[in-house]
Amino acid sequence: MRSTRAVEISTGLFVLLGFASLFFLVTQITNRELAISGGSYQVNAQFENVGSLKPGAAVSMAGVTIGRVDSIGYDQQIYKAVVKLRISSAYNRIPTDSDAAIMTSGLLGGQYIGITAGGAEEFLKEGDRIELVQDAFVLENLINQLFATFARGSGDASKANEPAAEETKQ
Amino acid sequence: MNLLRELLENLRQFIATIGATTLFLGRVLAQVPRAFLRPGLIIEQVHNAGALSLVIIMTCGLFVGAVLGLQGYDLLQRFGSEDALGTAAALALVKELGPVVTALLFAGRAGTALASEIGLMRATDQLTAMEMMAVDPIRRVVAPRFLGGVLAMPLLTVIFIAIGIFGVQVVGVQLFGVDSASFWSQMRSSVGVDDVYEGIIKGCVFGFACSLIAVYEGYTATPTAEGVGRATTRTVVTSAVLTLILDYMLTALML
Numbered sequence: 001m002r003s004t005r006a007v008e009i010s011t012g013l014f015v016l017l018g019f020a021s022l023f024f025l026v027t028q029i030t031n032r033e034l035a036i037s038g039g040s041y042q043v044n045a046q047f048e049n050v051g052s053l054k055p056g057a058a059v060s061m062a063g064v065t066i067g068r069v070d071s072i073g074y075d076q077q078i079y080k081a082v083v084k085l086r087i088s089s090a091y092n093r094i095p096t097d098s099d100a101a102i103m104t105s106g107l108l109g110g111q112y113i114g115i116t117a118g119g120a121e122e123f124l125k126e127g128d129r130i131e132l133v134q135d136a137f138v139l140e141n142l143i144n145q146l147f148a149t150f151a152r153g154s155g156d157a158s159k160a161n162e163p164a165a166e167e168t169k170q
Numbered sequence: 171m172n173l174l175r176e177l178l179e180n181l182r183q184f185i186a187t188i189g190a191t192t193l194f195l196g197r198v199l200a201q202v203p204r205a206f207l208r209p210g211l212i213i214e215q216v217h218n219a220g221a222l223s224l225v226i227i228m229t230c231g232l233f234v235g236a237v238l239g240l241q242g243y244d245l246l247q248r249f250g251s252e253d254a255l256g257t258a259a260a261l262a263l264v265k266e267l268g269p270v271v272t273a274l275l276f277a278g279r280a281g282t283a284l285a286s287e288i289g290l291m292r293a294t295d296q297l298t299a300m301e302m303m304a305v306d307p308i309r310r311v312v313a314p315r316f317l318g319g320v321l322a323m324p325l326l327t328v329i330f331i332a333i334g335i336f337g338v339q340v341v342g343v344q345l346f347g348v349d350s351a352s353f354w355s356q357m358r359s360s361v362g363v364d365d366v367y368e369g370i371i372k373g374c375v376f377g378f379a380c381s382l383i384a385v386y387e388g389y390t391a392t393p394t395a396e397g398v399g400r401a402t403t404r405t406v407v408t409s410a411v412l413t414l415i416l417d418y419m420l421t422a423l424m425l
Contacts, residue, residue, distance in 0.1 A: 007213070008213065013221070017224070021328040021329045021332035025331060025332060029264075
């Protein structure tokens with residue numbers, strides 16, 4: 001039998017390797033790594049439709065992630081989705097008239113909130129609301145419209161182009 | 171008529187084995203607190219079950235990841251979305267392949283070693299000798315081995331997954347030139363801590379099941395050379411089948 005010392009060392013290495021792997025999995029491949037270290041502040045925004053936005057999705061400005069979506073709720077009074085955004089305190093110079101849009105990364109990618117800076121002198125702070133919003137682009141709606149157009153088109157081929165042209169103008 | 175009787179007999183034996191295993195589990199668990207009084211024995215078994223399985227786990231993890239990279243890339247590039255390779259491979263590894271393949275390897279490497287070791291102790295009357303010296307073989311031999319397996323298995327699982335993701339990365343990013351940034355960022359945005367928990371919980375459950383089967387089969391082996399051989403075979407077969415059945419149930423539970 002090998003000496004106890006060698007057994008202890010190799011077991012210790014094994015356990016350390018296990019915990020290092022766990023650390024890697026939890027920090028490197030999961031999305032909580034920007035669980036926002038240090039201070040942060042919360043702002044909210046109201047959307048007609050959030051599409052498939054999920055808590056934990058990125059909030060980004062100019063493509064740089066500056067925060068996360070904290071929670072998504074539905075307000076029965078105003079019939080809108082209320083999205084709470086948690087933004088790192090390092091980014092505390094976001095004008096109050098900035099615009100928040102729900103965007104999709106790639107054709108089938110996940111959704112995130114993109115903020116475009118406005119021109120106001122005052123900056124967003126804890127509890128503020130972003131007034132200018134742009135809803136999620138829902139692919140299904142577009143496809144439904146397209147199908148509706150085709151359905152009408154097959155019914156009456158001569159009129160097919162007109163409604164289609166109208167809808168594209170919208 | 172004979173066939174029916176045989177079937178009934180098999181069924182009765184099957185139920186009896188389940189009962190015996192459960193009772194055995196109770197006896198082992200009752201000795202677990204006392205086994206912790208001698209941590210040296212447990213460390214030695216973590217070494218046997220874990221550290222000695224490391225090479226096979228790491229090699230297999232690397233190649234499973236690499237194959238996942240090849241197949242995943244080939245499939246995804248048909249849809250022009252090879253950037254999603256990171257997501258697809260990481261989720262597959264974390265939730266399914268990692269725990270299941272690790273459990274199968276664990277049963278093959280550590281489970282058989284446990285079963286044949288305890289079975290051989292039984293065959294050479296070492297366990298009886300212990301009983302005569304008023305040493306409870308369950309506390310001295312079985313409980314530390316069981317605990318070693320239970321502790322080692324989740325660690326082996328996460329190591330397997332981490333190495334597997336490295337393997338995917340080697341094939342996908344280095345070999346096929348998937349954009350490294352989108353590989354990692356898509357993986358990060360779609361793999362949650364919950365998914366990692368799911369993998370670890372599966373690893374723990376499989377470790378528990380495989381270790382229990384190994385020590386039970388070893389402990390109840392017929393004390394002959396043939397009996398020990400049979401016990402070893404049964405360990406692998408039962409562990410593999412049970413792992414896959416449990417995997418289905420756990421997935422259905424946690425989906």
